[in-house]
Amino acid sequence: MLEYIRHWLEKRRGLKDGDWDNLPSPKTVGDQLLSEIRLIVLDLETTGLNPGQDEVIAIGAVAITGGVIHLDDQFDLILRRPDLDISETVLIHGIGPEALTQGHETEDALLYLLDWMNGDPILAYHSAFDQKFLEKTLKHQLGYARNHVWIDVADLLPAFFPNAQTGGKGLDHWADFFGLEVSERHHAAADALATAELTLVALNRARKDGVKTVKALTDKLRYHRQLQNMKRF
Amino acid sequence: MAANVDSQRPQNTRAIMGFLREHAPFSSMDDTHLAHFAEHATLRFFADGDVVLSPDDGMVKRFYVVKQGRIRGERHNEKEDRTETTFEISQGECFPLAALIGERPTRTLHRATGDTFCLSIEQDAFITLFSESDPFRDFCLRGVSSLLDQVNQRIQSNAMASIGSSNSLDTPLERYALRNPIVCSPDLPVRKAVARMHENNVGSIIITDDNRHPTGIFTLRDLRTMIAEEKGPLDTPIRQVMTPDPCRLSAQSDAFEAAMLMAEHHFAHLCVVDEDQRLIGVVSERDLFSLQRVDLVNLARTIGTATHLRTLISLRSQVSRLVDTMLAHGADSGQVVKIITTLNDVTVRRVLELNLKKNDPGIPFTWLTFGSEGRQEQTLLTDQDNGILFRTPEGMTEEQVREKLLPFAQTVNQELAECGFTLCKGNIMASNPKLCLSDREWDDWFIRFIDASTPQNLVYSSIFLDMRAVFGPTEPLHELLDKVLTRIRKNALFQKMLAGNAFQRKPPLTMFRNFRYVNDGKKHALDLKRQGLAPFVESVRVFALANGVETANTLERMEELSRKGVFDAKDANAWKEAYSLIQAIRMRAHQEMLDRGEELTNYINPDDLNPLDRRILRESFRQAQRLQQKLEVTYQL
Numbered sequence: 110m111l112e113y114i115r116h117w118l119e120k121r122r123g124l125k126d127g128d129w130d131n132l133p134s135p136k137t138v139g140d141q142l143l144s145e146i147r148l149i150v151l152d153l154e155t156t157g158l159n160p161g162q163d164e165v166i167a168i169g170a171v172a173i174t175g176g177v178i179h180l181d182d183q184f185d186l187i188l189r190r191p192d193l194d195i196s197e198t199v200l201i202h203g204i205g206p207e208a209l210t211q212g213h214e215t216e217d218a219l220l221y222l223l224d225w226m227n228g229d230p231i232l233a234y235h236s237a238f239d240q241k242f243l244e245k246t247l248k249h250q251l252g253y254a255r256n257h258v259w260i261d262v263a264d265l266l267p268a269f270f271p272n273a274q275t276g277g278k279g280l281d282h283w284a285d286f287f288g289l290e291v292s293e294r295h296h297a298a299a300d301a302l303a304t305a306e307l308t309l310v311a312l313n314r315a316r317k318d319g320v321k322t323v324k325a326l327t328d329k330l331r332y333h334r335q336l337q338n339m340k341r342f
Numbered sequence: 343m344a345a346n347v348d349s350q351r352p353q354n355t356r357a358i359m360g361f362l363r364e365h366a367p368f369s370s371m372d373d374t375h376l377a378h379f380a381e382h383a384t385l386r387f388f389a390d391g392d393v394v395l396s397p398d399d400g401m402v403k404r405f406y407v408v409k410q411g412r413i414r415g416e417r418h419n420e421k422e423d424r425t426e427t428t429f430e431i432s433q434g435e436c437f438p439l440a441a442l443i444g445e446r447p448t449r450t451l452h453r454a455t456g457d458t459f460c461l462s463i464e465q466d467a468f469i470t471l472f473s474e475s476d477p478f479r480d481f482c483l484r485g486v487s488s489l490l491d492q493v494n495q496r497i498q499s500n501a502m503a504s505i506g507s508s509n510s511l512d513t514p515l516e517r518y519a520l521r522n523p524i525v526c527s528p529d530l531p532v533r534k535a536v537a538r539m540h541e542n543n544v545g546s547i548i549i550t551d552d553n554r555h556p557t558g559i560f561t562l563r564d565l566r567t568m569i570a571e572e573k574g575p576l577d578t579p580i581r582q583v584m585t586p587d588p589c590r591l592s593a594q595s596d597a598f599e600a601a602m603l604m605a606e607h608h609f610a611h612l613c614v615v616d617e618d619q620r621l622i623g624v625v626s627e628r629d630l631f632s633l634q635r636v637d638l639v640n641l642a643r644t645i646g647t648a649t650h651l652r653t654l655i656s657l658r659s660q661v662s663r664l665v666d667t668m669l670a671h672g673a674d675s676g677q678v679v680k681i682i683t684t685l686n687d688v689t690v691r692r693v694l695e696l697n698l699k700k701n702d703p704g705i706p707f708t709w710l711t712f713g714s715e716g717r718q719e720q721t722l723l724t725d726q727d728n729g730i731l732f733r734t735p736e737g738m739t740e741e742q743v744r745e746k747l748l749p750f751a752q753t754v755n756q757e758l759a760e761c762g763f764t765l766c767k768g769n770i771m772a773s774n775p776k777l778c779l780s781d782r783e784w785d786d787w788f789i790r791f792i793d794a795s796t797p798q799n800l801v802y803s804s805i806f807l808d809m810r811a812v813f814g815p816t817e818p819l820h821e822l823l824d825k826v827l828t829r830i831r832k833n834a835l836f837q838k839m840l841a842g843n844a845f846q847r848k849p850p851l852t853m854f855r856n857f858r859y860v861n862d863g864k865k866h867a868l869d870l871k872r873q874g875l876a877p878f879v880e881s882v883r884v885f886a887l888a889n890g891v892e893t894a895n896t897l898e899r900m901e902e903l904s905r906k907g908v909f910d911a912k913d914a915n916a917w918k919e920a921y922s923l924i925q926a927i928r929m930r931a932h933q934e935m936l937d938r939g940e941e942l943t944n945y946i947n948p949d950d951l952n953p954l955d956r957r958i959l960r961e962s963f964r965q966a967q968r969l970q971q972k973l974e975v976t977y978q979l
Contacts, residue, residue: 169353169354171354176386176387177384177385177386178384178385178386179384180354180355180358180380180381180382180383180384180385181381181382183352183354185352185353185354287457288410288411288457289410289459290410292353292354292356292357292360292361293353293357296353297353298352298353298354299353299354299357302354302357302385305385306385306387306459309385309386309387309459310387310389310457312387313387313388313389313392314389317389
């Protein structure tokens with residue numbers, strides 16, 4: 110990953126802060142076909158749960174293109190955050206200070222991430238969490254504040270499998286329900302891959318349900334959310 | 343260093359490499375090749391019932407490994423107008439090899455069963471791996487049979503270890519009786535070369551140059567190929583059709599080297615040469631293995647002439663050693679069980695003879711065996727299933743004959759038990775008055791059995807349909823069997839009931855193709871005999887009896903059924919292979935239990951097997967399922 114970034118930076122030399130014209134623009138929700146579109150599935154590891162205080166430690170992401178996960182198109186990086194006290198969450202994530210210092214300059218990594226994502230819609234499990242952290246980090250480090258399309262996989266699954274008896278709403282529940290083996294839970298890249306696998310399952314069902322475009326997909330999610338809210342009252 | 347390289351790879355690449363490492367052939371591949379696979383892979387999802395690959399898709403461009411779930415192959419059976427599952431591919435297995443190598447579309451529809459994820463690589467990554475990784479190429483070209491070789495090699499090497507160094511395979515080749523090899527010059531016409539082989543009654547001829555260096559070999563098999571493939575007239579000079587540069591070993595090499603070389607290259611003849619590479623002899627596969635036959639013949643003779651029960655008991659341990667040796671020589675399980683049965687027969691006969699000398703009941707009888715002994719499929723773990731067939735002498739009643747024969751049979755059953763043939767728990771023994779019957783009584787018994795069986799009593803009685811004479815006149819049994827077979831052939835209802843009975847005996851696989859364990863408190867135990875072999879034995883028995891196949895041996899029955907066109911030849915081969923593999927794994931387990939001084943059982947824990955054996959066992963059980971499907975279709979169960 111480090112070599113990719115160096116190589117990429119050489120090509121993009123001269124880029125200044127705020128020079129966003131050279132970065133891909135975030136795409137909007139439209140009639141892109143699910144059978145063709147590239148989607149980013151992302152997972153962050155953080156020092157804690159509070160976006161106001163805590164920081165991003167690691168970013169893992171894989172790309173789904175045309176309903177297939179391409180393992181040559183992935184992002185797996187531990188950020189350099191040596192100044193942070195990470196003792197609280199270190200047990201969950203298994204990332205010690207040594208691993209962290211092997212990370213890369215945060216700005217470089219984030220620039221590369223933005224370029225790699227190519228403005229494509231971002232999917233994550235409980236995406237609000239990842240969205241807040243990533244937006245905060247991009248703002249602090251790069252002053253970047255453009256809006257990307259985010260889709261929550263935690264919404265996607267119950268929308269397409271309303272009757273699934275998962276025993277809970279977590280990533281683990283759905284992974285168990287579909288019998289997935291997560292190679293290393295709470296590792297950003299492994300969690301991203303598990304989330305992407307669940308996304309493939311949902312996209313397969315979407316195709317059979319006649320949901321063909323990103324717009325149709327987000328509409329279905331909104332409708333499902335409204336339905337859930339109505340049931341609640 | 344390697345660990346360092348590994349830790350630099352992305353987590354998901356490492357995870358995929360870890361997954362691949364658990365499965366053959368990837369388990370034998372280098373890390374760089376596994377990494378190449380993982381980095382170039384895509385991950386695809388198929389829901390239950392989705393088509394993964396179809397003959398309509400055109401030339402196959404992608405190589406798949408099942409990461410989770412199953413893929414089944416579907417073929418449409420035109421004759422019966424229904425879809426058949428031809429194969430199943432589960433976790434860690436690959437497809438479609440033949441089509442990818444052959445650069446053609448697949449011939450079988452591949453469909454997902456259950457939620458299925460597959461890793462796949464494109465043709466160019468496949469070609470890179472194919473050209474750079476030897477184990478991968480070997481697997482792609484030879485498919486599962488390359489894995490079977492690995493299993494056989496391991497069975498052999500395990501058995502080798504328990505034989506020790508005193509084995510005859512250490513014998514240098516020069517000590518074998520090297521026949522003066524039959525040789526000819528390269529220009530001799532094939533017709534004359536074959537005539538020379540015929541005169542000398544040998545299966546091979548060595549072609550030598552003026553300095554007696556072997557330049558080629560020509561065997562009867564080559565002759566067969568030459569004629570079958572019309573490679574040329576019999577006047578062709580032999581150098582044009584010989585196998586050039588024949589394999590050679592020095593006279594100091596040992597028999598084991600020769601055997602391994604033959605096993606590796608699948609040829610049956612080796613040239614033995616001196617220091618100057620001049621031909622001094624030929625060793626054939628038969629020469630090497632004849633040593634074993636000497637042991638077998640000797641052992642059989644020793645048993646057959648023993649004068650005391652004591653001696654017979656002590657000889658039993660040699661039978662076990664012989665089994666070790668046979669396995670080490672690569673004898674297949676079918677051969678080994680036949681040899682065990684042969685030696686068991688000799689023992690039974692000798693026990694009977696010794697008792698006749700001591701205490702002759704004075705009435706001729708035929709000693710029958712049933713079940714596995716009847717089928718000549720005994721392993722070291724064996725119990726007695728026997729009976730007596732007699733012709734009632736003039737002026738005697740059947741009861742009077744029994745009064746004389748039963749005490750005799752009682753003693754024989756006891757003495758056989760001392761020789762290691764466990765007493766039958768179900769009392770299927772000659773000392774049981776119900777199994778010591780005249781020809782007329784046996785016939786009546788079978789009439790009732792065939793005409794009035796219920797599915798319940800059939801379960802216990804079907805072993806009587808695998809019957810064989812071990813001692814005494816065989817004619818009465820032939821007459822009996824003839825009547826029985828005719829009756830069964832005419833009785834469709836009985837056949838159907840027999841089929842229904844056999845169909846109950848399900849191979850130990852769950853719907854999800856995992857192992858189904860025996861249900862008696864033994865955790866993770868498979869009963870290789872009742873769950874593994876019995877589905878084959880019982881299904882094959884139905885087809886054999888319904889089609890007038892007289893032999894009782896399961897492998898021979900399958901061969902005969904294939905010859906009669908009842909079984910498709912390919913199916914019959916797959917079923918024979920699967921049956922033999924389960925038998926081989928069972929026998930290996932028995933040998934290991936003996937080594938550990940444990941009581942022999944038919945239970946194994948599949949977790950103790952390596953992944954390759956587990957996979958092969960699973961595939962073998964699946965073949966049993968296919969055989970049962972045939973039963974189901976034939977008898978509309």
